[in-house]
Amino acid sequence: MQKYTNAKKVLVATDCIIFGFDGWNLKLLLVQRNIEPEIGRWSLMGGFMEPDESPDAAANRVLEQRTGLKNVYMDQLRVFGNPDRDPVERALSIAYFALIDIHQYEKQLSDEYHAEWFLLDEVPELIFDHNEMLKLAHKQLMYKAALHPILFQLLPEKFTIPQLQALYEGVFETKFDDRNFSRKLLSTGLLVKLNEKDKQSSKKGAFYYTLDKSHYIKNFNAFLNLVPNPDKFF
Known part of the structure; x- marks a missing residue:
């Protein structure tokens, strides 16, 4: 089999930025790194791609191995390739961001890698260039959420409008007008x-809603005008 004799090999990794919603707060899932360098520090979910894998397959495998999560929504973000991003070897990373309903998957989290949820404003300093990955993933999430109903991926089967508003406010880190929203x-x-209310948040209670999935799929690419003045976020 012919090979590229003059080419140097470069490792390729995948890293997953996993956003979750617990009903009122947007959070990020991190694991403690169990190898040197930076052992014990907080990290995104990452691992190296196998020779027979596509990037998408590697990202899904790494996610399941590190956390026990599978069949979650994931979207490729970009390639991070600074030559000195990994102090051990030359390695590219293909980053993905994922969206999940925390309560739906909380029992699946693997204890092996000490996975833990963090509020976005309480995220610790991460290894390598993972803070940059998180920053860009959050910006991409805002951009997509301003145009399409992508945030419904984070919701339980039934939810209230105040919960949905709390999700949008958490993503965009701002307060929306209740009536307009x-x-x-x-x-x-x-x-x-x-015909059911959530009575835990107030005496009056708020009606539960569910997503019309057929309408959601049909109109996913239609412009969603829930976010006022979206240009100010980008």
Whole structure:
């Protein structure tokens, strides 16, 4: 078999930025690194791609091995290739971000790598260039959420409008007007109102809604106007 004799080999890794929603707060899933260098420090979920794997397959395998999570929404972010990003060997990283409902997957988390959820404003300093990955992933998440209903991937099967508003406010790190947000949300036609209320948050309670999945898929690429003045975030 012919080989490229003059080419030097470069390692390729995948790293996963996993955003989760617990019903009221947006969080990031991290693990403690169990090898040198930087052993014991907090890290994104990462691992090296095998010769017979595609980047997507490697990202899914690494995610399942490190956390026990599988079949979650993931989107490729970009390649990080600074020559000195890894102090051990020359290594590229193909970064992905994932969106999950924390309560749906909390029992699947593997204890082996000490996975732990952090509020975004309490994320510790991460290894290598992982802080840069997180920053760009958050920006990409805001960009997509301003245009499409991507954040519904973070919600449980039934949810309230205040919970959905808390999710959007957590992603965009700002406060939305309650009435305008509710009005715009209901006008999308994405929600189905249930005859059930959440009585834990207030005496009056808030009605639960569920996502109209057929309408969601059909209109996923339609412009979503839930975020006022989206240009100020980018």
